[in-house]
Amino acid sequence: NAGVTQTPKFQVLKTGQSMTLQCAQDMNHNSMYWYRQDPGMGLRLIYYSASEGTTDKGEVPNGYNVSRLNKREFSLRLESAAPSQTSVYFCASSVRGYTEAFFGQGTRLTVV
Amino acid sequence: QQQVKQSPQSLIVQKGGISIINCAYENTAFDYFPWYQQFPGKGPALLIAIRPDVSEKKEGRFTISFNKSAKQFSLHIMDSQPGDSATYFCAASNPNSGYSTLTFGKGTMLLVSP
Numbered sequence: 231n232a233g234v235t236q237t238p239k240f241q242v243l244k245t246g247q248s249m250t251l252q253c254a255q256d257m258n259h260n261s262m263y264w265y266r267q268d269p270g271m272g273l274r275l276i277y278y279s280a281s282e283g284t285t286d287k288g289e290v291p292n293g294y295n296v297s298r299l300n301k302r303e304f305s306l307r308l309e310s311a312a313p314s315q316t317s318v319y320f321c322a323s324s325v326r327g328y329t330e331a332f333f334g335q336g337t338r339l340t341v342v
Numbered sequence: 343q344q345q346v347k348q349s350p351q352s353l354i355v356q357k358g359g360i361s362i363i364n365c366a367y368e369n370t371a372f373d374y375f376p377w378y379q380q381f382p383g384k385g386p387a388l389l390i391a392i393r394p395d396v397s398e399k400k401e402g403r404f405t406i407s408f409n410k411s412a413k414q415f416s417l418h419i420m421d422s423q424p425g426d427s428a429t430y431f432c433a434a435s436n437p438n439s440g441y442s443t444l445t446f447g448k449g450t451m452l453l454v455s456p
Contacts, residue, residue, distance in 0.1 A: 234385075261442055270351070272431060272448040273386070280441050288443065320385050327437045328374045328393060331444060333385030 232256050236321050236334035243311045243341045251306040251337050253321030261324050262304035263288075263331065264296060266317040273320065279304055280326070311341045345369050346434050348447025355454050361419040363450045365432035368413065372434035376444070377406065377417050380429045389430070390417070422454045 237252045255262065260281045265273040265288075275288030279298040293315060295307045304323075308315060318338050324331040347366045355361045367375075376391035392399045392406040392415065399406045405418040419426055429451050433444040 263443065265446075270448060272348075272446040273444075274446070275443055278441065278443050286441075322385075324442050326440070326442055328391075329442065330376070330388040330391070331442065333387065335383075335385050 234321055234323055234332050234334035236319075236337050238337060239335065240338050241340070243308075243339065245312060245341060247311050248307065248309050249311065249339075250308075251319055251321075251339075252303070253305065253334060254303045255321075255323040255332070256302065257323060257332065258301070259323040259325050259332075260301075261326055262298065263322045263324075264294075264304070264306045265320045265322065266290065267320060267336075268317050276306065276319075311339075313341045315339065316341045345445045346432060346447045348432050348450060350450060351448070352451045353453070355422045355452065357422065357424060357454055357456050359422050359454075361417075361422045361426065361452055361454070363417045363430055363432070363452075364414065365416065365447050366412075366414045367434050367445075369434070369436070369445075370413070371436045371439070372445075374435045374437055374442075375406070375408065375415050376433050376435075377404075378431045378433060378446075380431065380449075386431060419452075422452075424454045424456050427452055427454050 263278040264276040277296040321334045322331045378386035379389045380386040403420045408415045432447040
């Protein structure tokens with residue numbers, strides 16, 4: 231019972247490099263989300279996808295792009311990484327409504 | 343603009359004591375208030391949640407108290423145990439909007455001393 235799987239778990243990038251964070255869920259959820267977690271800042275929403283084929287900006291979308299590849303997969307792309315994007319990134323999924331969001335284990339990204 | 347304010351930032355409680363974490367929100371459209379628990383190196387996991395049609399919800403040692411008029415809600419952990427040591431996040435959402443995006447507080451790091 232995998233739930234939400236994120237890859238990679240750790241990554242170090244140089245400023246200006248690009249990378250894609252992968253996320254997949256096996257719970258048949260409609261909605262998927264990307265959050266970033268920084269010390270003392272809680273979790274902030276980057277982008278979300280309410281359903282397959284739709285994506286919307288969250289609170290902190292600048293410097294990121296997303297793709298909802300299919301119902302299972304939702305990727306986050308950094309086109310030109312900056313030190314300010316050093317963070318722990320969490321993918322989550324849920325059904326719509328008054329229900330639980332399930333989180334992955336996170337990707338710890340360092341941009342040097 | 344911080345829509346969900348959480349306090350305290352950190353909390354130390356003795357084993358067997360009561361841990362209390364408070365949150366306040368601004369957006370009256372919020373209609374669902376979950377609490378998440380996060381252990382180091384792990385993703386957050388739902389602990390307990392409440393809707394504003396009730397003033398209190400209890401699950402085992404964990405209780406949410408909700409005050410709609412004051413736009414405040416709190417988490418009480420009774421008989422706190424060392425295994426409760428974690429970071430706790432309150433959150434709010436408006437599922438009626440068609441989206442279930444969560445707005446989180448900044449978190450409270452709880453340490454329960456043996």
